[in-house]
Amino acid sequence: MTTLHKRTLDTKRYRWRKANGIQLFTSAEPIKQHIAELGGLGVTPQMIGYVVGCDRQAIQAVATCKRIRIDFAARILTVTVHPHPRQLHVLAIGARRRIEALQALGWPRRVLAARLNVDSSIVSQLCSQRHTSYARWHAVQNLYEQLSGTRGPSNHVASIAHQAGKVPPLAWEGIDIDDPRTQPDWAAAGIKLAERPVCPRGHAYTAVNTKRTADGRRSCRTCRRVNDTTAKRNARRRAANAA
Numbered sequence: 001m002t003t004l005h006k007r008t009l010d011t012k013r014y015r016w017r018k019a020n021g022i023q024l025f026t027s028a029e030p031i032k033q034h035i036a037e038l039g040g041l042g043v044t045p046q047m048i049g050y051v052v053g054c055d056r057q058a059i060q061a062v063a064t065c066k067r068i069r070i071d072f073a074a075r076i077l078t079v080t081v082h083p084h085p086r087q088l089h090v091l092a093i094g095a096r097r098r099i100e101a102l103q104a105l106g107w108p109r110r111v112l113a114a115r116l117n118v119d120s121s122i123v124s125q126l127c128s129q130r131h132t133s134y135a136r137w138h139a140v141q142n143l144y145e146q147l148s149g150t151r152g153p154s155n156h157v158a159s160i161a162h163q164a165g166k167v168p169p170l171a172w173e174g175i176d177i178d179d180p181r182t183q184p185d186w187a188a189a190g191i192k193l194a195e196r197p198v199c200p201r202g203h204a205y206t207a208v209n210t211k212r213t214a215d216g217r218r219s220c221r222t223c224r225r226v227n228d229t230t231a232k233r234n235a236r237r238r239a240a241n242a243a
């Protein structure tokens with residue numbers, strides 16, 4: 001184990017590579033894309049910085065670079081949507097999904113709160129916030145491991161959760177529960193299309209994204225937009241081919 005400070009080590013490596021003509025910089029483009037993609041999913045420059053070991057400004061500055069140091073780029077690429085122990089704040093979605101899955105199994109919020117040693121309101125908060133602390137996320141992950149194989153004490157809680165479209169742990173088996181891009185296996189959970197909070201392509205039925213059809217069914221605005229764009233593009237292509 002080396003006793004050298006990380007920065008000293010980086011500098012030494014840099015000098016050695018430079019002396020040996022090894023490439024030191026790489027295109028910043030893929031790194032910018034990675035940062036932007038993480039940003040779109042709620043991973044802030046500060047959260048990236050915690051893992052990389054630099055401040056928020058250093059991550060934000062990548063946007064204006066053409067080339068960046070290879071070692072810096074590699075460290076940024078290791079950051080994912082997954083909570084990391086070095087992050088003070090992490091995405092809350094995995095914790096929320098785990099709480100909801102336990103409710104779908106019949107575990108009441110107040111029981112979960114008592115087991116987490118927090119007030120019931122903290123559990124509600126966790127279910128509405130985009131970010132939480134690493135410590136809280138980790139506590140929920142541990143609780144989920146303990147309880148996700150056991151039915152909870154309340155059928156009433158389970159049935160309310162089911163009506164609200166919350167899925168039990170079974171629906172998350174083999175699916176990355178912490179990744180905002182994933183969807184549970186709705187069919188495995190026995191939740192019909194009309195009861196799911198998302199369209200078949202996974203867009204959330206938020207107030208803004210939902211249109212009611214004449215017969216009262218929900219219709220996804222994002223899908224309609226995509227369909228319209230594709231239809232227009234195809235029409236243009238046909239017109240171009242005919243000309």
Ligand SMILES: [Zn+2]
Nearest residue numbers: 199203220223
């Ligand atoms: Zn959709």
